[in-house]
Amino acid sequence: MRKIEIFDSTLRDGEQSPGFSMNLAEKLSMARMLRSLNVDVIEAGFAACSQGDYACVKRIADEIKDVTVASLCRCVESDCDIAWNALRGAEKPLLNVFIATSDLHISQKLHSTREEVLKTVARVVSYAASLCPEVEFSAEDATRSDRDFLLKVLKTALSSGAKILNIADTVGYIQPEEIRELVTFLKEGLSGGPEYKLSVHCHNDLGLATANTLAAALAGADRVDVTVNGIGERAGNASLEETVMALKTRKDHYGCYTDVNTKLIVPACRKLVMLTGVKVQANKAIVGKNAFAHESGIHVHGMMADRRTYEIIDPEDIGLAESKIVMGKHSGRHALEERLAVLGFTSLTKEQVDELFEKFKLVAEAKKVVSDKDIEALVRAELLDFTGEYRLDKYIINSGNVLSNTCNIRIVKSDGTGFDGFATGEGPIDAAYNAINDALKTDAKLLDYMIESVTGGTDAQGAVSVKISIDDKVVKGYGVSVNIFEASIAAYLNALNNK
Ligand SMILES: [Zn+2]
Incomplete structure (x- = not known):
């Protein structure tokens, strides 16, 4: 079994899309959740983009340990300087340097030439590598780039010190069969050179982000960029929960695994919804409200005989099992604390728990049974209020x-x-x-x-x-x-x- 590393971009690609912006406290809270989920990399933001982004990257780098923390940088030295300053405190910092490689982007957006792009990559990636022990190079619009030129750029980045080479399907254009071929082509072209990891970044404009990500994994990609609930620019990125659960459910097919703690998938999804106020659609794979709902007689009948007739994932495996514990006005502080831990709220301060318990008692007075959803709503109000x-x-x-x-x-x-x-x-x-x-x-x-x-x-x-x-x-x-x-x-x- 081969490990697929999970690079989470919820706080960068996801956060920069309309309606999903988060403040520092919210980002930090989500970063803690991602750490508990056990992703390999948290892309904390785009430090050079704004002072707010810089502050978030720095705080996450300083506080969240045992995980790689990345910042996106354009392929210019000043972006690398700013990102490196923000990331200095990280246990495992990563500079993610990107530049477009398609002729369309090079001519229309960068007003540059292929030769210039190659020179820039060599210069800036070397510079980034002189600052930070780990550098990822991302080719923007890689899937619409000339293949031979793309390979040349990746070789240049590799020889300049990048350890991870990322190809971005920036506009969600490629098809699963094509990305398989592309990954195979690039791996062949890069073989025999320095060691590297190949990663992919897929967008969902044609609804294929997860399919393309999985196809790339099958072809030998080592790392995949994903976001919780698939949020991201336009139609979003490959979703963490779909990618991870496809690899897990069909390990017979992929022969790959991830280190993600799948039992926290639903808590992570709910947390993001809480923090951003944007719900996921009811029929969303894995985490939608209907993903494990059965109503038709035939289905219910089958489910009662054997769950596997209509479910391929055990709800408990993604942390969906509803609490059998009845919380009410007789439940003490300790019971609340235990419930909070099960729901994935492990990093609340003593003061926050004290306040939550006061609010919990008020709700328990008014309602007989306090559900997990009630508790989550209280936590959200508490987190946003501090x-x-x-x-x-x-x-x-x-x-x-x-x-x-x-x-x-x-x-x-x-x-x-x-x-x-x-x-x-x-x-x-x-x-x-x-x-x-x-x-x-x-x-x-x-x-x-x-x-x-x-x-x-x-x-x-x-x-x-x-x-x-x-x-x-x-x-x-x-x-x-x-x-x-x-x-x-x-x-x-x-x-x-x-x-
Ligand atoms: Zn993107």
């Missing part, structure tokens, strides 16, 4: 169809200062948000509001996600409570706290 400067103290909302909607509110700042606000509105939420703006003297505008019930039942917690614009910035917020007005207020304050 920079909180403003907190809700008290409010009164009047609403009905025979009176106007009004809200009186008192917000407290972390230093103890109180702010009172009053406003009317088209509805109770509008009144509440206007009252917050009145109290804090802001002109924040609500761009997007989404409410969902965490579990079924009329006593369910309401989870509210908002996007607001303030000072030319768009920030998101999240709030959860058994009272939907309070959840709505918490989400708005959370967004203001995140600005």
